[in-house]
Amino acid sequence: MVSVSSPPPFSPFFIPSATIRSVDAEQEFTASSVVKTCAPGLKEYDIRIQFAQRQAPSPIVLEWLIPLVDIAGKWHPTIGSDRSLSSGWVQTINNYATLGAPVYALYSGSGENRHTFALSDAINPVGIRVQVEEDVAAFKCTLVLFDAPWPEMDKYSFILRIDERAIAYNEALAGVSDWWAGMDEYRPAPVPEAAYDPVYSSWYSFHQELSEEGIEANCAWSRDLGCRTLILDDGWQTDDSNKGYAYCGDWEIAESKFPDFTAHVARIKALDMRYLLWYSVPYVGNKSEAWQCFRDRVLPKPHRNADCLDPRFPSVRGMLIDCYRRAIGEWGLDGLKLDFVDQFTAEVAVKSDSEEADMVSVPAATDRLFTDIMAELRTLNPDVLIEFRQRYIGPAMRKYGNIFRAQDCPNDALSNRVRTIDLRLLSGNTAVHSDMVMWNAGESVERAALQLWAILFSVPQISVEKDAIGEAHQRMLAFYLRFWLERKDLLMHGxxxxxxxxxxxxxxxxxxxxxxxxxxxxxxxxxxxxxxxxxxxxxxxxxxxxxxxxxxxxxxxxxxxxxxxxxxxxxxxxxxxxxxxxxxxxxxxxxxxxxxxxx
Incomplete structure (x- = not known):
């Protein structure tokens, strides 16, 4: 029933047809499991790996087969639009604290669950690959462990949850979400009711061409329509308008745009609106003073005119915590939009002449960073709002953030619909927001409205300028927000x-x-x-x-x-x-x- 290459076999009650092997033939380990039947068709396998000696582990591969019977489609958190079955050329899906989530679902043509599996370890890197094995008409499910820098260890364990109950696919995924949320290490952040209020975002309407007059005028307008939160996006920290990240990292207010930022924030809040500010968390631009300081503590993966900070260094974590503490404590903000955190990827160690890294794993260091950030910010404001964007939306991110937003898809109703629904499937009570809605002023009112109906089952984020759309569009937008607000409890909690x-x-x-x-x-x-x-x-x-x-x-x-x-x-x-x-x-x-x- 079980075959294993070199290490001793699993306990005989493990998953039928499972194999486990090391990519490094010299690595010695034993593997065992204890199975718990939670309900008919729902099992949890407590898998334990014991190494022959304490070591930084090499990759280990766990595989099992399931018959390709009444399975028509697949789903995982970063899937995109292709739900079709795929064969041996399928790529490995990477998951870790700030990227995706270790869950995969296979379902029938009617959307009934056939095989949904998930891992308890959602912090450390795990690769998932599910492919059709043509010769046996089966799916091969593959987990790749330790394919990234890990600290030394002598043992490792995790739970593999497999659900084959004949229930709706979305119920199986909700079960996984609840399972994670019940673990102490993934206890979701509190979600204030404010997280469910419509948002006015500056990004598509202004991009980096910001001014306090323009922002304040559009906030007053959108507040009358029903928006209760402003997200000020990229551009507040720089006079540059080339949409790059060369000036990220210092996080000082561009006084040419906001001569008195604290007073500006107070005027927005006087409208009875909350104020969130954007940060590109890992990026430190090569024209910033921060880059001069931290240039030897960045991950080996530059992004155009910026680098990605390495959170394994205490000084990096401390600098970021200080930035966000200042934003909430000194500027009086209600929350933050923390962007690009999926760029904290699992990389090899970086050497610095000025400091020793105190952690080996980038995902684990990122988890520590955000744990410390949220401890600081919730001391200042227990109801602080934190937005994360799609891709970094797993159970670890639910510990820190209470808003998950769909990945960017401007003027793309189809993608906005699919991405918001995908987010809803795993997010529990974490507020799911649409990508910012925009349209061309020359569009028909009816087709512009399609952009809004696409996001009906998420919190709307609006990013059109008052003076850039006509009166008919404004009447339609005003009606839509009334319609949504009247049904908010049904749409968000039904x-x-x-x-x-x-x-x-x-x-x-x-x-x-x-x-x-x-x-x-x-x-x-x-x-x-x-x-x-x-x-x-x-x-x-x-x-x-x-x-x-x-x-x-x-x-x-x-x-x-x-x-x-x-x-x-x-x-x-x-x-x-x-x-x-x-x-x-x-x-x-x-x-x-x-x-x-x-x-």
Whole structure:
């Protein structure tokens, strides 16, 4: 049942067909496991590796096979849009504290779970590869351990959780998220209600061309629309506008843009808005004073005109902590947008003439850095808001951040939809935000609205300028934010069901005991709804087709259907004696229908 090359075999109750081997034939170790059945189809394997001597381990590979039966698609946290099965050319997916998360799901064509596995160690690097083995019509699942600098050790253990229950894929992933959240080492950060308030972001609307007058005017405008938080992005720290990172690292206010930054922050907060400030955490630009100081304590992977700091050095960690302490303590900020932390990659040791590194592993040092940052910041403000961006969204990052934002996808409704839903699947109560929404002023109101309907199941971040869009766009945006705020509890805390992951979630449903909201994103797709009972339903047409096809099952309830356009203007009312089966509702592009049960 188990084959092992050179080391003694696993206990006989280990995963069928599993093998474990060392890439270095000279490395001696033994491996054993203890299995716990948590529920029918759900097992946890406590895997223990004992080395023959204390050492910095060489890579060890663990593999097992599962039959390729009723499996149509795959999912992992950094997957992107390709959900198809793949063969032997598939690449290894790297995961560590600030990149992805060690979980992988295989599901049927209907979206039912077939094989979801996850590791308890989400700090240290692990490679995951899942590929089709054509000759045996099976999937080979591979874990690669220790393929990065590690400190010396004599033993290592972790839990491998395997879920083969016939449940929805998203329920299997939610189970993994809850499993991690229940571990002391990944206890999620508190999430203030403020993390769920709509945001005005300066990035797409201003880029680095910032001014306090422009920011304050757009904050006053967006506050009236419903935004309660400002994120001031890149550009506040430099007079340069070339979009590079050459001047990052010193983190001093560009006084040409903000002559009195503390007073500016106070004016924004007087609008009853919170203020978050952007930092590119690892980057130290080669035109900064910080680079002159830390140039020998950077990772061997320059980024154009900047380098990445090495968090294994105490002085690096101390400098970063001081920056963020100042921002919260002296400038009166409510939080930070901490960017590019996935660039703290697992690299070989760096030598410095001025300081000794006190850690071997970059991911472990990064975990220590953020643990210390958050201890400092929560002392100053227990409700501090911390935003991280997609890719660094695993269970370790939930310890530090309470906002996860979709990866950049300007004017790309499809990507924004898929990325926000992907984030929701693992994030638990951590607030998931959209990438900043923007559109061209010449776009039709209906198509601009598609950008917003795409992010309905996340907290909206808006990044258009008041004076750059017309009145019709402003009316549409104002309506959308009212619509979202009225349903915020349903959309953010209701039961979320993203259907058909293989086709990138063409229908998404949120429901609670009193109402449901469903959006169709693919033309000619039937929106299959859960039983309405006595609940009202809001059905959104996020396509350019003029109809919604909704399947109401065998309900015999009578209902009133009211149809609205993308600005919330009533278009029609229809009464149905018995709403059942598939009902076609004429609804314009970016419009919606409200279904109210009457008897």
């Amino acid at each position: 039961k979320l069901t993203p259907l058909n992951p293989l086709c990138l979630y063409p229908v998404v449903i949120a429901e609670n005991d009193t109402e449901l909201c469903a959006v169709v994103y693919q033309e000619d797709c039937i929106m299959t709804l859960p039983p309405l009972k006595e609940r009202s339903a809001t059905l959104v047409n996020a396509t350019e087709m003029g109809v919604i096809h909704a399947a109401f099952g065998n309900s015999t309830k009578n209902a009133k259907i009211t149809v609205y356009d993308c600005c919330g203007i009533l278009l029609s009312t229809r009464v149905m004696d018995g709403i059942s089966g598939i009902v076609t509702i004429v609804t314009p592009c970016s419009g919606y229908a409200k279904v109210t049960i009457t008897s």
